[in-house]
Amino acid sequence: MSEKSGAESGHVVAGIDVGGTFTDLLLVDGRGGGSARVAVAKTPTTTENQAHGVVNALHQAGVPAAEIGLIVHGTTTTTNAVLERRLAATGMITTRGFRDVIELGRRTRPQAYGMTGTFTPIIPRNLRLEVAERMDASGRVLELLDEEGLRAALRQLLDAGCVSLVIHFLHAYANPAHELRAAEIAREVWPNDHITTGHSLLSEAREFERGVTAAVNAAVQPILERYVARLSDELKMLGYRRDFLVMNGNGGMISAAHVAREAAKTVMSGPASGVMAAAYTARRAGVENLITYDMGGTSTDVALVRGGQAAVSNEIEIEYAMPIHVPMVDVHTVGAGGGSIARVNDAGLIEVGPESAGAVPGPICYGRGGMEPTISDANLLLGRLNPRKLLSVDSPVSVDDVKGVFAEKLGRHMGLDAVEAAGAVLRLANIKMAGAIRMVSLGKGHDPRDFALFAFGGAGPLHASALARELGIPRVMVPARPGITNALGCVVADLRHDFVNTVNRPVADVDLDLVRGVLEAQRAEGEALIAGETVRPERMEYAHSADMQFVGQTHLLNVPLPGPGVDRETLQALFEEAYFARFKVRLPEIRANLVNLNTSVIGVRPEIDLATLIDPAGRMQRLEEALLERRPVWFDDAWHDTPVYGRGKLPLDAVIEGPAILEQLDTTTVIEPGDRVTMDDDGNIIIAVRSV
């Protein structure tokens, strides 16, 4: 039996994030007044059933589950199910003539050049059946739903072993009557409630995108539901009897009891929680504009935070021809990570990526059999990573082994020694990553000087100050615990619901009462959903915005609105300013169009104190006491004798001039020559970056 958590201050909150390799737990204990106490646990992810890793992490944290007031959970269960295609047997029923929509896609190919590549639809063709029914684009019924045909199709899908169902009809966004009726009939015969209608997740035109979103939802729903039930049972056995919350792709959380209904929203929840933690951490430090930079072993996630809010997109594609069009934190994945492989091409030039050594065999220095030079190996050779920590005593690999590979596979072809080759790999990797980050963030018209680069993930802080310099970003923030940022995102996440409604009218003749009505209805719906949760937020926040364009354009520009009541002149002026800011173009000749109205309803949870993420008792009085060693580190084509500090020992008022290396359990931060480090009250590192 569940009980209400009530206000959280004075309670114990646990954020548990399951990543590809590790399950991280961050527990903030507010009992007993004063500064909160913090516990951290890191255990290997248990791939087959992630719940075991969660339980292990709770054991490691050493706080009895019965004493925890609230558990917030980030899971990659659905992400893995989609990417590895380990999906529930799902059937689809469509309008007659249109069952192939999710297989045909929109006539693309996986890459611009190369006529090869394959695509497998999420539901195979023999499980996609058609029934007679048809709406026109205005939602008028052209052909009635063939209910007998529908019943026959349902039986056929059940006989074929389907456990989940999608009903996807043309123009259901304009009139869902047939989808609703079909779902009603389906519920009579379907043995469970895994029935997804196309319009329920995404009520917008575009049959391919809506159909795939619904198909993904249906195909992961039984899997997520089973997982949530298992975890719930495990937690009960440990003595935790409350409802737990699950992180959604929009960066908000939702009760475990409800999460499976819109399971597709959890597919991108991992990266979203990191961005939410970044936004939260920076906001406490008074920094509102960020580019978040989460570099891991195989890829790097980048997102934009403006005015303290993470950018949200309705148009995320999780892989080739796999769009999930529900509002989610707009995270871009760049194909570069610590495992990216460097090679010399036929032109005698270095290339880094896109091939990656991944986690297995991984970089050479992992000692798991990797034999290709990677970015991580370059960091090792250049003294940035600590060889004694990376290469454990029983590792079959030595620094000389790594050197040998760099000399043989890279240096030999360019007349460089191993170290120079590693320097080249790092330089090129940084310039390429900077370019990719610019394309998805600053390239959209933002001035880099207004931003901070927020670096986390295992490898982010290794490269951040070099990247910031390439991008013209003046400062870098490295949070107290970069390796558990996603778990922190769970701890600090709010309750959140996002709504989109299409208006598509010129500003000149749009009905402003309708605009107000839509925004207010979105707000009311969000409030009702949050009121139904077991957790009580401290206060409510609302963000309204409009997606706008000039008449004749297809791309949209998101324009924040002051509130539901907005007059025509303000709408026009807000759009023109936003357009000019982005493109430096004014087009007084052309009228503006109001396409979508959006509202985010946020139930804000009580503030959590981050000052104890690094134990204050471990901090030294003087900087010299935090010095672990000095070692040579390669910067700007030469070795520099460089101090290495223990991050947890740094006095908060220390000022460090680069070059320097800061080591902590979960990451290494590189301070380039000329850069200058200070810390804020929460223990975040702030690097003032020397300009080019």
Add this chain to the structure above:
Amino acid sequence: MTGRRATKLDAITLSVIQAALQQVCDEMDLVFSRAAFSPVIAEANDRSDGIYSAEDGSLIAQGAGGLPVFVGVMQYSTGTLIERIREGVTAPPEPGDIYIVNDPYLGGTHLMDVRFAMPVWRGGEIYCWLSNTGHWPDIGGAVPGGFSASATAVEQEGLRLPPVKLFKKGVLDPEIYAIISSNIRVADQRIGDIRAQAAALEVGAERLGEVLDRYGDETVRMAIAELRLRAAAQMRARITEIPDGIYRGEAYVDSDGVVNAPLTIALAVEKKGDALTFDFSGSSPPCTGPMNSVLATTLSSVYLAMRHIFPEVPLSAGAFDPLLVKRPEGTFLDARYPRPVSGCAAEVSQRIAEAVFSAMVKALPDEVTAAPAGSSGNFALGGHDPARGRDFVMYQISGGGYGGNARHDGLSNGCSTIGISKSPPIEVMEQAFPVLYRHYALREGSGGAGRQRGGFGLAYEVELLRGEARASFVMDHGRTGPLGALGGADGAVNTVTVWRDGKAHVPPHLSKEQDIPLHAGDRVSVGTPGGGGYGDPFERKPELVLRDVALGYYTASQAEALFGVVLSTDGSAIDEAATARRRG
């Protein structure tokens, strides 16, 4: 520069400058698309941006997101512009000037592809040129959109602009603009595209300026020269792997739209040492209708096909150096004024690429695919919607099957070879136009049989709901399907049927016809080509054939006839013995 000095630049600096130049181009692409009005540019990315040498306009770097058909093409228009300035035919540039040009015979494609070119100035000298191309939705001429299937001279295809300054010292010239806007349809929105196209060049100049400031003008100049040599070396290294010899390929265009007879592309690729020579002699002579190609487009089509084969070689003039294309004088692949050319970029370019694939799959059987459907599938419907009281023009582009290859079956409903753009959603089409789609489906049986079969084309049928309209088609592969390779069967041919008052009308040219009158209730039914099969279909794994039948891709009788696989009576299992007998 001297080779010795250039090679003094270390490989690291070269790599870094190469990446920096590439990013300048990518950012130009991004700005152009995001700010453009025309959906052809904004959504379909029918545009491209690049950096070109001040000497002769040769390609230095090109945006990775550009439409493939523009691979290398702007180096010819930029080169011609530089030559004309040198000869005094075109006025020389001053800082802030931007030229506009769309003349197909001056290094272009078709008239709709409008190029801008702007010098980058350093210390009062032209350091290099930036240029971009955008496909404008209309350029005047006989039909909206510019694809007249029956044009017999370029004047019927639209407004032809020699290189002239559209921006003078940074300011849009109102007189030139007035001439342009008086000659094209929906002119009021073009100002947005013009601003976007110019803004992309300006952003490029700013970014390139930063690169030059950082690394030094001279260092970057040396790097550009060295990178050209190295791109050539990279291409040569790949070519060297091919056995010496002559590889022949072919492709056919159904008709030129005016004279109902096929056009042949005959290609012999000679591989000798580290170069490839492409000889198109023996191809059909220039044609009456608009299926001619101009030289620049023919060259680009060869380059784009080779880039599909070797996608890792960077886009630069150096990569093209080892690809020697003999000028196909006297053929329809080297059309001169005033031959009509609107079909060159959308269709003939793809047939040229298919001829290259068809030759190269023999040279590189593990890397090259059988022929892809390779038509843009243009279907235009223009008419009057009485319910809304306004005229409309609707375009339906569509994909087709890709060719099988050594590793896997071809993709279904893939994009045109020369494009990367998405087709429009049916729901959006039905919102915007008075039409109703009766089906939009995978075209069963259309993939060419093979050890790895071709991908499937698309079958759709669309009905006019209200008023009157005229249907036009510029498609291809109606006469011959995309060629199979190494024993694989050809993909299915393109089909067009127009149902007027319940009676079927098939265009005499099969894939091309203009202005077929329709009224409410009439329907258009299209089947797009499947991809060519790869390898002997009788060598296809029987379990894959069984799966294809279960998925409804082929019927059981097709499985037997095309693949020699006999299934049990209920179709659920392979009849091993009968299959063995059938396959002999």
